[in-house]
Amino acid sequence: MMPGTPAARWQDAVQNLLDIHRPEQAERLVRQQLALNPQDVFAHILLSFALYQQSRLEGAREVAQQALALNPTASEAFYVLFLVEDQAGQAPARAGALREALRLQPFNPKYLAAQAQLHLHQNQPAAAQQTAARGLANYPSHAGCLIALANALHEQQRWPDLAPVLQQLVAAHPTMPKAHQLLGREAMRLQYYAAAQTHFQEVLRLAPTDATALHGASQAIRRQLWIGRAAVWLDNYLTFISEGTKQGKLRAWGHFLLILIPLSLLCIPILLFMGFEAVYWRLHPQVRRLRNRPDQALPYAQQTFWRYGPVAAFTLLLLAWLTGIFWLLVWLGVPESSLGPGLTGGLTTVAMAIWAAFKHASEQPLPEKSPLGKVLAAALALALSITCASWSATWPYGPLGILGLTSWAGFIVFRRARAAA
Incomplete structure (x- = not known):
């Protein structure tokens, strides 16, 4: 033709x-x-x-x-x-x-690139590498094969071989968003956070709606802040313990027992620190500009409250319920000295559960309704629970009533959560 x-x-x-x-x-x-x-x-x-x-x-x-x-x-x-x-x-x-x-x-490189990606989806990075190399044998600058080869090398952790492939990809396709995205990922692995931010921002310049690049750029900014690096380390450490104990790993259990008492004593400060860091990072001017939010406006504060408000309400409700439980145990005659180990383990478990709930909430879509009513009701329940437990004139009906009320509210929350799942 x-x-x-x-x-x-x-x-x-x-x-x-x-x-x-x-x-x-x-x-x-x-x-x-x-x-x-x-x-x-x-x-x-x-x-x-x-x-x-x-x-x-x-x-x-x-x-x-x-x-x-x-x-x-x-x-x-x-x-x-x-x-x-x-x-x-x-x-x-x-x-x-x-x-x-x-x-x-x-020998069609497009088909070979697709075959290599299929091998990657099937967790066969070595086969993906071989297939991508076949496509590059006759077409050395084919973008699909270079991307598949880079991903295969990354999966196999063959870092010395990965660097020249990424350089070849960006040299052959300097305006391809995926090339800069892979370079940003590698820079993050090497902890070159400023370079990673540059690469991810180049992706956003070429493809402004790329969600992966937006996340990568904001994470690169986060890791350039000392408070962000500390929070990331703490998050990774707690994740290692949480996931490791679920899988029965002895090392994770060892770390859990090692930090049991310090974590129970510092659970509230740790939660406050992680909450402050999350808000501080997301309100950072560079992150706000990435998300096209003017520095002088504060729409994210409202979004943060809407996202984490339900978890905060549940946390307050849980603390109100625990106050009633501890009062009941003491009222039934359990010696206060014997509550120490249980209190330590209970606070540690509660702290890790609250941390996991906040982390889960950060990955969910933004709720459509304000949680202000739930937060105020939960705060009122906690205040009443502490007041009734501390004021002997309300015993026993006051604390028992609050305990029954918080138990009923917790049951409703769990039933709605199961229905939504």
């Missing part, structure tokens, strides 16, 4: 529309061509890809199969079918479509 012919022009126009993610316009243009030439195999392939970009998977699959019915050796139709089945989560059909595409064109 000669450049400049009508057929070449419409195909170029469709390709450009697909490249800039305007599949609806591409679909209209392809359907006009198919009305003139319904046997055009390449038009079917382009239409299938346009439907795939719109997540209309059934239509994309049907059109790709029509292209293969017209030409069973159309490897690109098999490739589009692979993309469709991959998004649909059909692993056997996905593997079969890619296998057929590679059978027809075994």
